[in-house]
Amino acid sequence: MKKTQKNSRRRAFRLLTILTGPDRQAGLSQLIDTICARAAEGIGEQILIVPEQYSFEAERALCRRGGDTISRFAEVLSFTRLASRVFSIYGGVSEEYLDEGGRLLCLYLAAERVKTQIKFYAASLLRPEFLLQLGKMMEEFLTCCVTPQQLLTAAGQMTGQQAQKLSELGLLYESYLSVCKTGRADPVTRLSRLAETLSQEDYCAGKRFYLAGFSDFTAVQLRILDAIFPQAEQTQVYLCTDGSDNAAFRCGAQTAKQLSRMAARRNIAVVREQVSERTCRPASLELWLSQIMNTGGAPFSQPAPEVSLGQADTRAGACELAAGIVQKLTRTGVRWREIAVACTESGYVQAIKPMLQRAGIGAYYAGTTDILGKPLLQAVMSAMQAASRFSFEDVMQYLKSGFSPLEPDACDRLERYAYFWNIRGSQWLKPWTRHPEGFGQTFDEETDRQLLTLNVWREGAMEPLQTLHEAWLPGRTVSERLHALRAFLEQTHFPEIACEQTNELYRQGKHQAAQEQEQLYEILMTAMEQAELVLGAQEMELDRFLQMFRMLLGCYQVGSIPANLDEVLVSGLDGMRALQAGYLIVLGADEGALPAFSQSEGLLSDSDRRNLSSLGVQLSLFASDRLERELGWTQLALQSARKRVWLLSGSEQPSYLMARTKTLLPQCETLSRQDAGFLPDRRALCAQAIREQADWTLDPVSLQVRRELERRCVFSFTALSKEAVQGLYGRQLSLSASRLDQFAGCRYAFFLRYGLKLEPWRQASFDAPVFGTFAHYVLECTVRDVMAQGGFHETSQDAVCAIAQKYMDEYTEKFMSDAQQTDERCAYLFRRNRQEVLGIVRNVADELRVSRFAPCDEELAFSKDGALPPVYVETPEGQAVLSGFVDRVDVLDEPGGKYFRVIDYKTGHKDFDYTDLLCGKGLQMLLYLFAIERAKGTHIAAGKTPAGILYVPGRVDVERVEPGQTDEALTKQRQKKLVRQGLLLRDEQVLQAMEPGDTPVYLPYQNKKGELTGSLATREQFRLLEDFVSGSLRELTQKLFSGAVSPNPIVRGPMVSSCQYCEYQHACHKDACKPDVRYMKKVGADEFWKELERRKANG
Incomplete structure (x- = not known):
């Protein structure tokens, strides 16, 4: 009796209504209106089927239109949720299916079983990257309802490499299905079972089905529809197409024909209806949406403020432009929730995210994210990598992840030592004995204490990693490796730390991050369980295990729901196909990205697919069909805009749609990066509001920042206070030659190094x-x-x-x-x-x-405990003390005169530079020279006449040798670089005492026909120089006491600047610090002495 009732229902009159129209929002609205109208008549059992990612928005739209009681008459399902509903009635709901990670593991097992029969793919068969591609291929086979036997039969009809490829894919496919039969089934088979169940049972009888959001259907989905059509009382399908030859709508038109043919085979009547209603939009926007994917069309002669274009040189520039648009919109009263940023590539999402966060713009980042970049999984993977090879990068990434047993300060100190001594490999497991400060340092009690502390931290951090390392010896099975990993997680209290971090994220109001963190820990446990279940008994080398586990984790995805009602939606372009936004910003309108064009996916080329199609094996779309579908999807995404659209490109080659837009709307606005007006943080935003005296709509935090800035507007930037100078440098200013050179070169660099004690690693x-x-x-x-x-x-x-x-x-x-x-x-x-x-x-x-000059002192100290007292500098602001060393002092004690000279060994390149002297640099040797002269008998050189200063090269450079160059020529070439630099007394007897002869080898002067030239100065010039050096020292000291810290670099040409090799250039924000640049030209000896005479004359 029951069977007779089923047959009678199937023979009843059935109707398929195909709705078409170019506006997908209007099409969905018409379906929902129909559902609600029938619900008002008391008609129930209505099912709206949409793609999985559209279900939330479709449910919202249905509830908004139908009210609270609509759930009694209608529901929104995807094909997957429809399967769960059917199986809950007819059995099979408890059936378990593989997830993406499980599929990867089963493929490994399947490949392992048939690897002896594989030749074409043998080299890459068990590699995780190949298995991922193979997984996509298996999904495609199942989705297209292709069997292994079909592939093997087709391979038998081909020759050469193509036959070998298809034959092996057929073997792998057959092996994979065999593995799935012994455990969980592939998730695609759920839809195949649904089609079989619907064709055998009367679930669809008496129900009304509505479908929207689909551009086309897969083979397995068509099988489901083929089972629905004969039973359902009525089926309505909306397809976004206008019936024209427009490529964007061609896919929908072909699908309509396909459904019509399928209905005809079942003797089901087909009715076509055109959706005449349109979403309310401005005229220019409506014209643009209807013509953007088409060719031809008359230009819009009026202004079109609703469509704008933007061009930048880089992604960052395009993101700045987008963020600036968001800020401008919010300042005009637009709510964040009315704005959507659709990114064509994930790189744009990563670029704009920190900009919006820093600017205080609330945003929800829709879609899935790269979970391997999340801290929790990064900690696990870096720990696993560290336990395998103990590289510096992996160990430090784990220790600083927040899941290690060390505090942040301990991590920083360990990192500094490990980076300094290039610690890696087994060095992490051995005691550290090298001096924390480097070569040439003395070991004392403080050093021993530092090393003891470092080693205690090192042992505490390395113990769990070493245990994991030892458990991962070669020849281990996957199960043994997973057990060792689980023990490591328990030893380091990983679950407890993850739970505490999640709670902390909730406390900080970071709900999206907290939701993702909860899912990540579950994903980690699921991945370990699946690997244990499928591959537990398999032996796997450690490197391959690590690759497999990383790939396994990467198969999973996390999602979240918006934590706040008012947030900017940042999504991929495909995610906008089912959404609505008042203001749509398309970020990444670049050639090849909008619309996107991809080559054939998987292991089969378009040529392979065409050959299979000719043999009756139909797989996914060809390249031309995929392009048409992408055009249709792009059209649907753009239709989400209701009020205004921006197309922004961050490439030198923007999308052709931008040129098309300019043709359609000649008067549309074109923006550049300079028009962005992006204010990068709340301070910049509030500062701009204050400058413009604008009453902008600001969030509470920004309002507080604005009030604080308004109070500070009366302030002005000044130097450090006297108290700050004393706090940083002490009550008595301690100076050295290197400190003076640093301050003379740039005050800001001096402040960072000696004031804040910042040193680069x-x-x-x-x-x-x-x-x-x-x-x-x-x-x-x-x-x-x-x-x-x-x-x-x-x-x-x-x-x-x-x-x-x-x-x-x-x-x-x-x-x-x-x-x-x-x-x-x-x-x-x-x-x-x-x-x-x-x-x-x-x-x-x-x-x-x-030389007749003889060394009399080495490492002569100018200090309180040295052979000579330090140099005291008295200023009205306070006293400074200059201490230091002279490498060597040479004296000449003859009846003809008593002289001394000061020697400095320079292991770097050093020239005696008159320009540097005028800037206050390079005064060290001259200061010590005159200090010795004024020592008044306390030193053997005291009272003698200064004969000059010499910089002796303390290095021997490697010379470039020309072919055939003699040893004598090489010696002469090397000797040129060993000539001393400096300043000597212009006295021939003194110079001859230093080095006899008319052609000096070591000294920086020449004797040309009795005329002395080079770095020489008369006695009067030395006196003049002494006054200059004393004055420069006093002037530098006064500036130091004054608290001057603003940058004042020396620029001596386009390629010569104090900033060029400055270690602090990344900490110098020139836009904010407003450097006082000192432009200096190269000064020769004559010009230098004239300048000193001028200064003396002017007092």
């Missing part, structure tokens, strides 16, 4: 400072020892080198730890530096053998 190496310390130590000790043995005139070169070698060994024992001495890299660098320093020692010895 460096890695330990034998760089210039370390090499300089080493070279100075060897030269100081060698010169002192040689002079004690009778001087350089009495000591052979071999003996001098032997002395230098002794002090090199002493330096090694005294300043380098055992770990540094045994480190291969350190040992190599140190050997290379020993040879270079030995060359410097030989050069210094050669000079002193021919």
